[in-house]
Amino acid sequence: MAKIIMSRQDIRRTLARMAHEIVERNRSTESLVLIGMRTRGVPLAKRLAANIASFEKVEVPVGALDFSLYRDDLARLERQPMVKSTDVPVSIDGKTIVLVDDVLYTGRSTRAAMDALIDLGRPESIQLAVLIDRGHRELPIRSDYVGKNIPSSRHEDIRVRLEETDGADEVAIATRPSVEEVKP
Amino acid sequence: MRITPKDEVRPVAGAESQEQPPVWRHRHILDLDDFSAAEIGLVMETSDAMMEILSRPIKKVPTLRGKTIVTLFYEPSTRTRSSFEMAAKNLSADVVNLNAQVSSSVKGECLTDALATLEALGADMVIMRHPMSGAPYVAARRIEASMINAGDGWHAHPTQALLDLYTIRQHKTSLKGLKVVIVGDIKHSRVARSNIWGLTKMGADVTVCCPYTLLPFGLEDTRGIFPEVTVTPDIERALEGADVVMALRLQKERQQSGLLPSIREYARYYQLTEARLAEAKADAIVLHPGPVNEDIEIASGVAHGPQSVINRQVTNGVAVRMALLYLLSGSKRL
Secondary structure, three states: OEEEEEOHHHHHHHHHHHHHHHHHHHOOOOOEEEEEEOOOHHHHHHHHHHHHHHHHOOOOOEEEEOOHHHOOOOOOOOOOOOOOOOEOOOOOOOOEEEEEEEEEOOOHHHHHHHHHHHOOOOOOEEEEEEEEEOOOOOOOOOOOEEEEEOOOOOOEEEEEEOHHHHOOOEEEEEEOHHHHHHOO | OOOOHHHHHOOOOOHHHOOOOOOOOOOOEOOOOOOOHHHHHHHHHHHHHHHHHHOOOOOOOOOOOOOEEEEEEOOOOOHHHHHHHHHHHHOOOEEEEEEOOOOOOOOOOOHHHHHHHHHHHOOOEEEEEEOOOOHHHHHHHHOOOEEEEEEEOOOEOHHHHHHHHHHHHHHHOOOOOOEEEEEOOOOOOHHHHHHHHHHHHOOOEEEEEOOHHHOOOOOOOOOOOOOOOEEEOOHHHHHOOOOEEEEOOOOHHHOOOOOOOOHHHHHHHHOEOHHHHOOOOOOOEEEOOOOOOEOOOEOHHHHOOOOEOHHHHHHHHHHHHHHHHHHHHOOOOO
């Protein structure tokens, strides 16, 4: 069973706030590039860019990054993740990159994404924006922009669904069934 | 947390929409006969991602760090071998090249002993070319490592076929319903055989064109293993309306047994010339697995002409082989 923790409206308001924070912190949008981490970071990056366009009247470039080939757990996974194309339309040299992801958890994806990004050039700086930060970091990584902090147990799943990838906007938290069974 | 009935019937949100790639069940790549269309599709899509890496200034990703890949070639090869080597290096694997023609096999070492040596060296994948059809199948049973067939006798050359499929898909979007004509020495061609498997699985309409003496077993009549393939010795008729023309190298070293009266006669009747290519569709593409015998199976004007994608095939080969090495590295024993 799952409990909805963010509705469609919540996600919309949160992304609007985050877009303002990104512009506020960087003072301008001039050297900004938003790069979504596949899969769900990509639509989130596009929505942040659309938000920025609505109040700053500037089109911030948006890219998509696939970091599968940089993962540190390839040998442990049950099956190989499907590799999709990385598509970054501009040179990232000297740019301020905002990496966008749906959930920040152990930080390992972020590490892989930063390595993938640095293979494409030398950005001025890299910032991290996540819709959900659920804690349990295993690496010294923090987010610069957080949609919502959700203290969670490792036995829980946080599921982000987005219109573009899943047909609906919502964030839900669920206890994993296998763990539930052993509960008294 | 209070559970309402509405919550109870609800599946874990998003669980059903988690992306599941098609299942990859191969530990070895021996031929395309045991590939499904979905698996070939997975190779194509993974190759797209690899093409993007090839377009970068630094063409290297760390995916296969610490893996050892051995190329073991009992037959000469430049492009296949260097293509595999580039692919492996782009994925950060360590590559050991063994030229078995001039090394231990000359000293009398047999294939199984050579494989035992490779295992002892710690090879994770072995890429083998061998003059005997079926040799990689024997080898795959003997070793823990993954085996990739880089050409065995007259039998199969699956990675060449996959890069041909990828090249066609790049130019024609979809393979389904395309008229693909394979012209040349089909009998001795492992490239043709693997391509026929791959093309028919992807729904292409395959026509094979050659003198009857160069037709292999399984294609002589409609009751063969490829009943859906059209066979004709008439090149003009074969090329009519073609979307893709694949010319094969005339294996001069294999023409001693009198299957052809002469190479000149073969060239006169079967060479892919500009005039014959005009029978195909105006946007037809021309493939050749290389190396090209210019003005024997293909006129040099066609090989270097605007419809030729021969050089694209070489570039694509590296991306497709990267995709295969990546996909194989997920098989459990590695």
